[in-house]
Amino acid sequence: MRAIRGLWRWRGNPLCRTTDLAEAWLALTSLLLIVCVAPLIGVLVGGAAQSALQRSVREQHEMRHRVTATVVRALERSRLTVDPEGASGDELSSRVLAAWTGPDGSRHEGPVLVGIDRPDSGDRFAMWTDVRGREVARPLDSATASTHAVLAGVGTAVAAAALVEAARRIVVWRMVRRRYARLEREWERAGPDWGRTGAGS
Structure with a gap:
């Protein structure tokens, strides 16, 4: 305005x-x-x-599959180990040795992070794998x-x-600088004649 x-x-x-x-x-x-x-x-x-x-x-949901894994045994627990895909960074994650079956029917076993406070042998939890059953991060959701x-x-x-x-x-x-430079040039041209009789100033 x-x-x-x-x-x-x-x-x-x-x-x-x-x-x-x-x-x-x-x-x-x-x-x-x-x-x-x-x-x-x-x-x-x-x-x-x-x-x-x-x-x-869409691609991630096609390539990643939700499977159910079983806790074999609990591993060491650390407050510094947080699931990066978890809902909150303050959640305590437990590290367990788990076993699961991949979408292609292959059997897998390895250390994973779970959101279970006190995991016991036989506890079941959901995890995400690729088509070959290797653990992957949770796929990005639409929201x-x-x-x-x-x-x-x-x-x-x-x-x-x-x-x-x-x-x-x-x-x-830049315009203001150019304006001041022009003003200085005009001042230098007119300045020496100021106050002199008959100088026209």
Whole structure:
């Protein structure tokens, strides 16, 4: 709004300099880019991220399988060992030796992290494996993918707006420097004659 008011105020004003008008037009253009173009870029990037992430979700759910494993015995327990796919980083995970059957029918046994507080031999829990029965991370879910896509879109829109504002400030800074340099040159040209009789100043 300030840019529009500035343009209207300078309209037909004899004191209006070319740089004043250029500054007002620059501010108006920057405002339009920030309000209209930056959100559009954010929507496009967010949409592209959503498509890519949802495709990844589908691929992961096709390639990863949920199986039921059985605790063979508990292994050492550490508060520093946290399941990165867990709902909360504060959850205590237990390390156990487990046995499971892969989707292809193969038998597997190995150390895994479980969210059981005091695991005993024979306890059953769910885990994720690939088609050959090897342990893999939990597949990305659709809601998390959508959240990442929204964050990508918002971040891109904010970055685009910040880039436009930074460019506007740089251009205005250069215009002001050029204006002051011109003023100094004019001052040097007129300064020595100031106060002298008949100098026309």
